[in-house]
Amino acid sequence: MKAAKKSGRHGVTTYRRKRWVDSGEGIVHKKLKVIRVKGSRKPPVKGAGPRPLPRGQRPQKPWKPQPFGVYKGEFGRIEATRLLNRAGFGPSPGQAEKLARLGMKKAVLSLTRPKGKSSLIGKEPVDQDGLPLAPADAWGHDHLWWLDRMVRTNQPFAERMALVFHDWFATSNASVSQQQQMIDQYWTIKSHVNGSFDEMLLDVTKDPAMLQWLDGGSNNKWSPNENYAREMMELFTLGADRGAYTEDDIREAARALTGWTYDWDDDLGSINFRYEPDDHDDDPKVVFGKRGNWEWQDACRLAVEHKLHPSFFVEKLWSYFVPEPPSKSTKQALISLYVKGGRKIRPVVEAILMHPDFYRGAAMVKPPAVYAASLMRSLKLTITADDWIWLCSSAGQQLFYPPNVAGWDDERWLDTSTVKARWLMVTVALDTIRQDAWDEDKPYGTTENTRQALNRALETFGWPPLRSEHQKELITMSNRIHGRITDEWQESPYRALRQNALLQLIAVSPDMQLS
Amino acid sequence: MNQTRCCSNYTRSQLLREAAAQAGSGLPQIESGMPDPAGTGLTRRRFLAGASGLALAIYGASKLPISLFEEGIANAAQSDRVIVSIFLDGGADAMSLLAPTGHPRYYDLRPNLAIGPDAGTAFTEDPSLRWHPAAAGLSQLHSEGKVTVLPAIGYDSPNQSHFTSRHFWEVGELDTNGTTGWMGRYLDLVGSETNPLQGLSLTGTLSPALATANNPVAAVDGITDYSLWSWVDEPISDEMFRSFKRMGQFTSDSPALKQSRRAISSTNSVRETLESFDEFTSPVEYPDAQLGMQLSGLAALLGAGMPLHCVSVDADGSYDTHSDQATEFESGIKATCDSVLAFQRDLEARGLQDRVLIEMWSEFGRRPEENGSAGTDHGAAGTAFIIGSKASGQMVGEFPGLTNLDEDDNLRHTSDFRSMYCSLLEQWLGQDAGPIIPGAAKLVRPQLVRV
Numbered sequence: 001m002k003a004a005k006k007s008g009r010h011g012v013t014t015y016r017r018k019r020w021v022d023s024g025e026g027i028v029h030k031k032l033k034v035i036r037v038k039g040s041r042k043p044p045v046k047g048a049g050p051r052p053l054p055r056g057q058r059p060q061k062p063w064k065p066q067p068f069g070v071y072k073g074e075f076g077r078i079e080a081t082r083l084l085n086r087a088g089f090g091p092s093p094g095q096a097e098k099l100a101r102l103g104m105k106k107a108v109l110s111l112t113r114p115k116g117k118s119s120l121i122g123k124e125p126v127d128q129d130g131l132p133l134a135p136a137d138a139w140g141h142d143h144l145w146w147l148d149r150m151v152r153t154n155q156p157f158a159e160r161m162a163l164v165f166h167d168w169f170a171t172s173n174a175s176v177s178q179q180q181q182m183i184d185q186y187w188t189i190k191s192h193v194n195g196s197f198d199e200m201l202l203d204v205t206k207d208p209a210m211l212q213w214l215d216g217g218s219n220n221k222w223s224p225n226e227n228y229a230r231e232m233m234e235l236f237t238l239g240a241d242r243g244a245y246t247e248d249d250i251r252e253a254a255r256a257l258t259g260w261t262y263d264w265d266d267d268l269g270s271i272n273f274r275y276e277p278d279d280h281d282d283d284p285k286v287v288f289g290k291r292g293n294w295e296w297q298d299a300c301r302l303a304v305e306h307k308l309h310p311s312f313f314v315e316k317l318w319s320y321f322v323p324e325p326p327s328k329s330t331k332q333a334l335i336s337l338y339v340k341g342g343r344k345i346r347p348v349v350e351a352i353l354m355h356p357d358f359y360r361g362a363a364m365v366k367p368p369a370v371y372a373a374s375l376m377r378s379l380k381l382t383i384t385a386d387d388w389i390w391l392c393s394s395a396g397q398q399l400f401y402p403p404n405v406a407g408w409d410d411e412r413w414l415d416t417s418t419v420k421a422r423w424l425m426v427t428v429a430l431d432t433i434r435q436d437a438w439d440e441d442k443p444y445g446t447t448e449n450t451r452q453a454l455n456r457a458l459e460t461f462g463w464p465p466l467r468s469e470h471q472k473e474l475i476t477m478s479n480r481i482h483g484r485i486t487d488e489w490q491e492s493p494y495r496a497l498r499q500n501a502l503l504q505l506i507a508v509s510p511d512m513q514l515s
Numbered sequence: 516m517n518q519t520r521c522c523s524n525y526t527r528s529q530l531l532r533e534a535a536a537q538a539g540s541g542l543p544q545i546e547s548g549m550p551d552p553a554g555t556g557l558t559r560r561r562f563l564a565g566a567s568g569l570a571l572a573i574y575g576a577s578k579l580p581i582s583l584f585e586e587g588i589a590n591a592a593q594s595d596r597v598i599v600s601i602f603l604d605g606g607a608d609a610m611s612l613l614a615p616t617g618h619p620r621y622y623d624l625r626p627n628l629a630i631g632p633d634a635g636t637a638f639t640e641d642p643s644l645r646w647h648p649a650a651a652g653l654s655q656l657h658s659e660g661k662v663t664v665l666p667a668i669g670y671d672s673p674n675q676s677h678f679t680s681r682h683f684w685e686v687g688e689l690d691t692n693g694t695t696g697w698m699g700r701y702l703d704l705v706g707s708e709t710n711p712l713q714g715l716s717l718t719g720t721l722s723p724a725l726a727t728a729n730n731p732v733a734a735v736d737g738i739t740d741y742s743l744w745s746w747v748d749e750p751i752s753d754e755m756f757r758s759f760k761r762m763g764q765f766t767s768d769s770p771a772l773k774q775s776r777r778a779i780s781s782t783n784s785v786r787e788t789l790e791s792f793d794e795f796t797s798p799v800e801y802p803d804a805q806l807g808m809q810l811s812g813l814a815a816l817l818g819a820g821m822p823l824h825c826v827s828v829d830a831d832g833s834y835d836t837h838s839d840q841a842t843e844f845e846s847g848i849k850a851t852c853d854s855v856l857a858f859q860r861d862l863e864a865r866g867l868q869d870r871v872l873i874e875m876w877s878e879f880g881r882r883p884e885e886n887g888s889a890g891t892d893h894g895a896a897g898t899a900f901i902i903g904s905k906a907s908g909q910m911v912g913e914f915p916g917l918t919n920l921d922e923d924d925n926l927r928h929t930s931d932f933r934s935m936y937c938s939l940l941e942q943w944l945g946q947d948a949g950p951i952i953p954g955a956a957k958l959v960r961p962q963l964v965r966v
Contacts, residue, residue, distance in 0.1 A: 059768040215837045218888030225886040226893070227837040230675070240676050241691055247675055247923060323771060362769035406678075412720065414778035423743050423782070434746040469765045477758040481751055500746040501755040509762055510775040 051455060056468025057511070063360050065324055068333035071356045075104040078465045079359050085366060085515030086321050087111050087353055088156030090374025093462025108353045111157040112346060120152040125383035133383075136180040140389035142173065143399045146186065147392065148383050150373035161193035161349070162186060163369065163399075164320045169204050169236060170402035171213045178209075178269050182400045185209040197313060197343045201236065201300045206260060208273045214405065217262045217273065219254060221281035229254035229299065231405050237303040237312065244308040245288065252285040253302070256294035304343060310335040314348060321352050323364045330355065363514040365413050368395035370515075371422060375429050375507060378461045387428050395421035414513070426507040433460065434503060435496035444496035450478040453495070457502035466511045474502060553686050553696045553723035574711075574721045574732050596870055596943055597817065599826045600698070600724055601806070603851070603877035605835030606677065608891055609898035609926065610883060611844055612650055613666055613914070617643025620917040624884045628840055628891070640664070640910045649849035652856030653900065660908035661859065663901040663963050665935060667915050669928030673879060673895035677835065681878035685723040687936050688953045696724035697936050698825040699732065700951045701944065706730040706824065713824040715816075717809040722827035732825075735812075743786050759783055798864040801857040804850035806831045810858040818865045834877060838888035851875075855902060863904070872943055872964070873902040874935070880926055883917055895925035899935060901963045905943070911935075911961040934958045 057078060073079075080099040084091045088111060091099075099107045125133055125148040127141070135145035153159050166189060173182045185207045192200035204210050205228070211217030214228040230250045238244035259280030263272040275296075285294045287302050294302070303309060314334040318326050326334065334348055341347050352358060366374065372392055376382065392398055396418045402408050412418070435444050448456070454474055458464070466474075481498040485491055506512065614630045615621045622629050630647060636654045638644040644666065646654035656662045670689060674680045683689050687697025695703070698714060706713045707730065714732030716722035725732045747755050763780025767773035797814065801807035809828050817823060831854065832847015855873065862868045880897030896915065901907070912929030921927050937948035937955050942964040948955040 059766070062768075212838075215886070215888050215890065218838055218886065218890075220887050223885070223887035225837060225888055225890070230893070234676060234678075241679055250675075251923075323769075363771040365771050365774065414774050415719075416778065416782045417719075419778045419782040420743060420786075423745075427745050430746055437748065467765075470762060473758050473761050477754050480754045480757070484750060484754070494751060497747050497751040501751055501758075504745050504747060505755060505758055505762070508759070508779070510772055510779070513775050514771050 051459075053451060053454060053458070053471065054463060054465070056471040057465045058468060060360070060362070063324075063357070063362065065327040065330065065361070066356045067327055067329040068351075069356060070354045071104055071359045073356070073359065075107065075359075076100050077463075079104070080107060081465055082359060082515055083107060083111070083353065084156070085370070085374060086160075086358070086364065087349075088160050089150045089153075089370055090366075090377050090515075091462060092377045092380065095462075104359075105354060108350060112350050112353070114155045114157070116154075118153065118155040118158065120149065121154055122152050122380070123382045128386045130384075135183055140386060140398075142179040142182055143389050143392065143401075144383055144386070145183070146399045147369060147373060147388055150369065151376045151382060158190060158193055160370075161345075162190040163367070164317075165189045165193060165200065166399070167320075167402060167407035168316070169210065170405050170407035171207075171209050171400075172402050172404075173209075173400045176209045176212050179400070181209040181212075181270075186400075192345075194346045195344065197345055198301070198304050200345070201232075201304060202297060204236075205232070205257070205296065205300055206273075206275070208262065208270065211260050211262065211273060212270060216257060217260050217270075219258050219260065220276075220279040221255070221258050224251070224254045224258055224281070226250050226254040229257055232300070232303060235406055237309050238306055239308070239312045239316075242308055242312070244306060244312075249287055252287045253294075253299045255281040255283075255285050256287060256299040257296045259296060310338050310343075313343075314338055317345075317348060318352055321349070322355070322357050323362050324357065326355075326357065330357070365410060366513060366515050367408065367410065368392050368397035368413060368418065368422070369399055371395070371513060372425055375425060375512070378464065378512075379429055379433060381429060381432070385428065388425075391421055391425045391428060394418070395425065419508075422513065423504075423508050426504055429507070430500070430503055434500045437493035437496035437500070443492040444499070446491040446495065448495050450475055450482060453478050453498055454502060457499060457506055460503060461506055461512075464506065464512060466506065466509065470509050470511060474505060477501065477505070553682070553694050553699065553726035574726070574734070596872070596945075597823055597826060598698070598939060598943060599813070599828065599871060599873045600722075601828055601830050601851070601855070601873055601875040603830045603832070603834050603847075603875065605833050605877070606680075606879045606881055606893055607834040607848075607877040607897060608836060608840065608844060609666065609880035609894075609896065611647050611840070612653075612848065612898055613638055613644045613664065614647060615643055615914060615917060616645045618917045620883075624917060626885070627889045628885045638664075641666070641914055644914055647845070647848060649845045650852045652849075652852030652854075653902070655856060656859060656902060657908070661902060661904055661906055663906045663908055663911060665899040665901075665911045665930045665961075667880075667896040667912055667926055667929040668876075668899045668932055668935065669879065669896035669926075670931055670933070673921075673923075673925065673928075675879065675893040675895075675923075677878055677893075682723070684876060684878055684932055685726075687724075687933060687951070690953075694726065695728050696722070696726040697951060698724050698827070699727040701940060701946060702732065702825060703727045703729050704950060705944075705946055707822075710822050712822050715823050715826050717813060717826065717828040725825060725827050743782070756783060756786070797861055799857055799860045801861075802850060802853040804831045804854050805829075806851055807854035807857055810854055811861065814858060814861040814865060814867070817862070817867050817871065830875070836881070836890050837886065837892060838890035840885075840890045859902070859904075868904040871903055872905060872939070873900070874939060875900040875902060876932070882925055883920060884924060895921060895923065896928035897926075899932070901935075901939070905965050907962050907965050909962060911963065930961060931958060934961060935963065938963045 077096045077100050080096040081091055084096060084099065102110060125144060127133060133141045133145050135141045150159050166186065169189065171185060173179060176182055188203050188207050189200065192203060205216065214231055215225040216228040219225040219228065233245045233250060234240045259275050259277065261274060261276050261279055262270050265271050282293065284291055287294060287299065288306060290302060292298065311331065314331060315325065334351060337351055338348050369392055372388060389398065394417065396413055397408055437444065478498060481494060481501065485494050611628065616630065616632045630645065635646045635648040638646055653662060670683065674683065679691060682691060685696050686693030702714045711731035711733040714725040714727065716725055716734040718734065720734050745752065759779065760783045763776045763783060765776065767776055797811045801811045806828065813826060830847065831850035833843065834847060836843050859868065862871055876899040877897050879894055881891035881894040883894065885891050915927045915929050919927065933952050936952050937958050938960045940946045940948040940951055941960060
């Protein structure tokens with residue numbers, strides 16, 4: 001940045017130059033500023049100089065669930081980062097600032113209703129040996145394949161919604177045992193995330209992976225299998241112990257759901273998924289007190305038309321985005337939005353993403369896959385190793401392998417074993433980015449001071465908003481490490497190790513673990 | 516931590532240094548409307564059984580300093596009697612464990628899943644039943660008089676939701692609002708304010724049956740290699756871990772931040788303590804199974820005189836066998852029964868056999884009639900076992916037969932799980948069940964313990 005000089009009167013020279021301005025909430029940008037300098041004295045520094053540390057994030061104030069409404073407060077980098085973390089997979093460098101400039105509503109809509117084609121940006125993922133992934137065949141590559149989509153997509157919202165409903169209709173390849181069928185189910189779910197829940201439920205009901213997972217494909221009039229009917233009511237549409245259904249409703253709905261079947265081939269596994277009218281129980285059934293010769297579609301329809309379904313739906317959906325339950329008024333408004341909108345999913349999500357509770361309410365723990373994807377996005381990395389299978393699995397979330405039909409248990413996402421796995425994710429992610437402290441051909445600089453070191457590390461991650469106490473602690477650590485330099489030979493390697501320590505701690509800090 | 520330890524010797528004086536704090540605030544509600552598992556909302560703190568290398572998560576008594584727990588464990592009297600709850604998750608098929616091969620309808624109801632009339636071993640107390648071949652470990656112990664069988668245990672108006680029925684068993688009453696476990700209430704009544712080992716879950720997380728209202732209980736994590744590897748070498752890594760630890764200690768403005776800090780803090784403490792740890796040795800060989808591994812650790816803890824009282828652990832296998840039941844069931848039951856047999860032999864080798872009773876249970880049994888997927892759907896009455904040298908060895912309640920099923924075509928129960936709890940409390944733990952099991956006065960007391 002070149003300072004422009006203006007001729008001045010009375011021996012005062014006016015320079016226009018840029019400087020860094022922290023406008024609060026951690027947004028730092030360059031601004032033109034007029035500086036007057038007396039006489040011929042030159043301004044000490046031309047240009048903006050090194051970027052100062054952003055102001056740390058302050059503690060959140062206690063927050064009570066608000067009535068239904070649209071968030072009106074400040075929408076800066078911190079809010080935009082939360083939006084990207086919860087409705088996507090975290091910001092890529094600079095993305096939060098860009099989104100913040102749109103304002104809240106436009107920012108939300110730019111995610112939920114993106115323009116243009118969806119595409120994957122950057123290098124195709126490869127495995128340990130540099131070979132392309134084989135998501136249908138190689139063990140764990142299904143997980144890598146989806147994780148890669150989370151990392152590289154230009155439309156993260158749909159990908160995140162697919163993850164939400166993968167958890168909602170939790171199906172595991174542990175019992176399906178055909179990765180292609182799991183991937184097909186992913187596409188089925190994803191095709192409906194902007195549509196209606198009715199249609200998603202219908203398509204999931206007859207989805208081959210689901211037909212095996214909850215035995216819908218072995219449910220016929222001679223020997224009905226209740227598994228799907230029960231979980232559809234208990235976990236997918238109505239909820240247990242709310243008085244929504246009885247054991248008889250489950251049995252009758254199971255009869256309505258009869259007819260789906262498939263064949264087994266010793267080489268190909270399960271194939272030829274189809275509806276066999278002969279397998280269907282044609283006698284009348286009574287479901288939720290309604291009598292009729294119900295078909296499988298009716299079983300789904302009766303569940304979503306049940307008066308206790310909308311409240312179950314909105315509360316469950318809300319819980320994926322906001323940790324505290326909604327206020328009564330919010331719940332009511334969301335229910336009416338859902339019902340009047342013909343049970344469309346997206347308008348309800350948009351209302352949640354614009355709600356004051358979303359921005360000012362408490363933090364949430366990022367699911368392990370989201371943490372992994374956001375880490376790679378912030379570092380502009382793509383998958384180049386199989387490690388991301390066991391890393392995510394030990395952190396508690398291997399995609400396509402939820403622990404049971406109730407989905408992942410997010411209370412178990414941070415304990416001593418999963419935090420260790422998250423730590424190792426960072427170690428693996430930093431492999432190509434970290435400094436080699438002992439490379440004599442490319443020694444690390446010997447003049448970097450504490451603040452410069454932290455600046456450099458923050459820049460590597462695209463300036464994530466850190467809490468102020470963490471920022472201070474990192475400066476303290478940097479100083480302590482500086483104090484360890486007592487010999488000339490340590491000047492370079494200790495600074496390199498300091499940089500690595502800063503990168504490690506920024507990435508494992510609660511700021512990056514939470515959203 | 517540079518202190519040296521004698522790792523094969525679990526003495527209490529070597530117990531534990533403070534590790535950090537909690538990693539969660541209770542168990543989640545799985546779906547809206549489902550009962551909260553007992554113990555939801557209990558805070559969790561962690562510390563380490565240094566000698567054993569066991570990382571403990573402590574629940575309850577959250578206001579007490581960790582140092583009091585160390586003292587509490589060190590000073591607690593060695594518990595006289597221990598109860599170990601083994602849970603078969605998913606609703607284990609009672610009619611496979613003890614197959615009613617002598618009942619004519621069995622082969623009609625189970626055309627694919629029935630075991631042959633000569634498979635396994637005969638159940639001597641009721642010749643119409645046979646032990647599944649995979650349950651040979653249990654059959655062996657039964658022949659030694661060390662297993663009390665409850666062939667059809669359940670309760671009135673059986674609930675067929677996994678989560679709700681399991682909840683009833685955990686809280687010891689038919690109440691979806693129960694927040695304390697049946698063993699937890701026992702520990703609240705007679706337990707210590709400072710000994711979290713009195714209620715120990717071996718599954719790494721709080722077991723709802725152990726959830727207390729006041730007294731502390733604990734969960735133990737496995738023993739693992741616990742190095743936090745990074746691109747930072749010593750001595751700079753010391754500074755890094757110092758700051759990592761600090762990140763776990765700042766104040767928190769939200770439950771998630773608190774959870775994150777506590778997890779960081781615990782993780783760092785586990786790292787510090789487990790840097791050098793040797794594994795314990797067992798006097799007997801255990802099968803290669805999760806349960807075996809956990810029970811071998813339990814036997815070692817008991818052998819070291821740890822003040823354990825109520826212990827909870829999950830069986831191997833998953834028993835929600837709606838399809839292709841045979842293989843899944845067989846592998847789970849085999850791993851489980853073999854582990855239990857090894858544990859009993861371990862206790863016998865250590866001379867502890869008269870101090871430990873196992874209660875093995877599942878949230879319900881499965882439908883007598885198999886479904887079209889070579890599996891079975893959720894049923895009602897199931898089976899439970901009391902195992903140990905002090906078990907009465909006398910069957911409680913009869914097998915109800917297959918001709919008189921309930922209105923849902925499920926097995927009728929001939930014993931009630933709450934009765935079983937009352938007997939365990941009174942005959943084994945020497946505690947009046949009245950204040951612990953609601954409605955205890957009206958429940959019968961089957962003889963479960965050898966007199």
